[in-house]
Amino acid sequence: MSGYPFGTVLRRGLLAGLAAGVAAAAAALLIVEPRIESALVVEEGRATPGGGGHGHEEELVSRGVQILGGLVATVAVAVCLAVIVAVVFGATRHLLPGRDDFRRVGLLAGLGFVVVALLPAIRFPANPPGVGDPDTVNQRTGQYLSFIVAAAAVTWLALLVHRRLAAWSRPTPYRAVAATVVAVVGYTLLLTLWPATAVEVPGDVPAALLWEFRLASLAQLATMWTVLGVVFGLLLTPARADHRRPITADVA
Structure with a gap:
């Protein structure tokens, strides 16, 4: 069977995911971990006799192991995530605008960052240790995951609008504007209407630490998605001489 084997797409996606994971881990160690350490100092202060707590308790797992x-x-x-991106790319490549696979993968990774990282970070901002009610974890997790599913549905709708306008031979600027309007309106409605359980921030947590942690967490995710998109796109670029040929299933 002619065409581009999907198995090759998946393997190169895995390599890109590994590179993205290493980059994200480095970002976590360099910019997120220092904020976690600061938050732990605040949390431990509550457990000291002077902080109104019940004294220091020995950790079951050392900080290094954590x-x-x-x-x-x-x-x-x-x-x-790279496996998911590879599968989605193989299934939706015909819907993704772009002259080559590098641009298509870049668009898909950018949309992945928006749907999985940026929008949830706005509606459900990350919190450092010591912030949040453990009793509402399941409720907040359900809201978070359902929000991502809804945002993915909005993104899919925007891509379908772009595809339909292309079938009607509408110029590229019209297609881009229409798809962008659909996405922006849909995202705005989700950010405005989607339920989100309020998280009470203790008074001893500095506001600067809270926002630094949230920005660092978002920067870590941005690093992961950027490396994933760039490396995956580069790995696909030399493998395809004819960008119009379809991706096909492997045949033994």
Whole structure:
């Protein structure tokens, strides 16, 4: 069967995911971890006799093991996301505007960042240790995941609008504007109307620390999606001489 084997797309996506995971882990270690350490100092202050707590309790898992586990989990998450991106790219390549696969993958990674990272960060901002009610974790997780699904649906609708206008031979600027309007309106409605359980921030958590942690967390995700898009696009670029040929399933 002629065409571009999907197995090759998946393997190169995995390599890109590994690179993205390493980059995101480095970002976590350099810019996120210092904010977590500061938050832990605040949290430990509550547990000291002078802080109104019940004294220091021995950690079941050392801080070093926690950091290592977090870095490994970051790489694993990036690889899993890369698999999803590769599958979505193979299924929706015909919907993605762009003259070559590098631009198409870049657009897909950019949309992934918006849907999975940026929009949720606006509606459900990340919080450092010591912030948030443990009793509402399940509720907030459900709201968070359902929001991502809804944002993905809006993005899909915008791509369909772009595709339909292309079938009607509308010029590229009209297609781009129409798809952008659909996406922006849909995202705005989600950000405005989607339920989000309020998180109470303790008074001993400095506002600067809170915002630095949120920005650092978003920067880590931006690093992951940027590296994923760039590396995946570069890995696909030399493998296709004819960008019009379809991606096909592998045949034994």
